[in-house]
Amino acid sequence: MIACYARNGLEENALELFVLALMEDIRPTEFTLSCVLGSAAVFLPWEQGSQVHSLVVKSGFESDYVVASSLVEMYSKYGLIDSALNIFSNMSTKDLISWNTMIMGLAYNGKEVESLRIFEKLLESGLHPDHITLSGVLLACNYGGLPEEGMTIFSSMEKEYGIIPRNEHYAYVVDTIIRAGNIEDAISILETMPHKPSAALFSESVLRTCGHLENLELIERVTKRMMDLEPQSSLPYLVLAHAYEQRGKWESLVRVRNVMEKMPTKKIVGCSWIGLKDHVCAFESNQMIQHGGKDVYLILRLLMQEVQDENYPLQIIDI
Structure with a gap:
């Protein structure tokens, strides 16, 4: 359970x-x-x-x-x-899970070089890497700004290790190339994928970088692909509208904005928490969900009223 x-x-x-x-x-x-x-x-x-x-x-x-x-x-x-x-x-x-966990942990904590060294030691140990291992290595190359190393590993995945690249591998290597400023090369990789990419591949970084391209046809092609993959996302429409506005294509701009106005909005509720001694207090979009949240708000209102009674200028906001 x-x-x-x-x-x-x-x-x-x-x-x-x-x-x-x-x-x-x-x-x-x-x-x-x-x-x-x-x-x-x-x-x-x-x-x-x-x-x-x-x-x-x-x-x-x-x-x-x-x-x-x-x-x-x-x-x-x-x-x-x-x-x-x-x-x-x-x-x-140390089994493969142990090695993978350490490689990923180092990459996520900004220790890219150390992550690649652990990968080398894994190969020396005789264990065969899997798709998770190579995800961690490509992530390290991404965070470390190592596009050449990332492309070398990505290109040799199937030949050297018998692993067919998955969406997450493409995502890491594409983002690495984008960070190096080669947006058109990144898009070329996405368009030559042997299988249908996920919406995550046409991520925010791809689309926002697309907005700075001079090639309008390329921008339209990428945003259209993102619209097909994730119809509820407004980001490709925003990028496309900005591109039309910059080029003075007002009819196209109006057409895109009309589509955006008809799109259903989806509100994302954020959640955060803080640990105080032995307790964890959770907060979800201005609503405390831990036990006693209403009492906290009640005391807050009383304190605000007390401050106002002391003639301090204070605007009381309805919570």
Whole structure:
């Protein structure tokens, strides 16, 4: 049940169920702790994540390579990359998941060169990389601004490692090329893909960079592809409208704006949280969803009223 919650993005529920299991004096297994560590990195402050690590040590599972890999992932997501590296270095047994986790963690934390070195050590160990490994390597090349290295690895994926590039591989290498200023080469790669690309490939970076091109036909081709892939997105219409406006194509501009006005709007609700000692307070689009949120707002109104009674100029906003 904990694993089901964790895999479906319900990390808070997974952690609550884990606490209930501990209260029932149910001893966690290595599988349980691995799931909990993954959830802790998403939802808990790092101090509480380190407490789960202490439980791992107390339970005697620190040497288990599955749990150790989860620890590496947790500390990497917290940005404590040195702690992640220390755990990885001390692992007596490293499977491909362990190597992939470390490669990804280093890439995400701005340690691109170190990520590529770990990849080299993986090859030296005799293990065969998979598509996740190469995703991490291409991500490192992307973040490190290494277009030549990225293209070399991308071009040799199928020949050297027998791995057919997937959407995420194309996404990383295309973004790397765009960052190097070669937008037309990036679009050429997208248009020669052997399978239909996802909307994520025609990402915001591709479209926004397209807006600065002089080739209007190329802009229209790219935005049209994005419209077909993701009809609800307004971004390609905005890019196209801007291109028409810059070139004085007023009839085309009006036509695009008319389409945009008829598009259904989809509101994205943001969510954030903050950890205070042993509690995590969550906030969702101006609405506190933790227990007692209404009481907090009530006290806030009273404080605002008290400030106003002291003759301070204050505009009270209805929350």
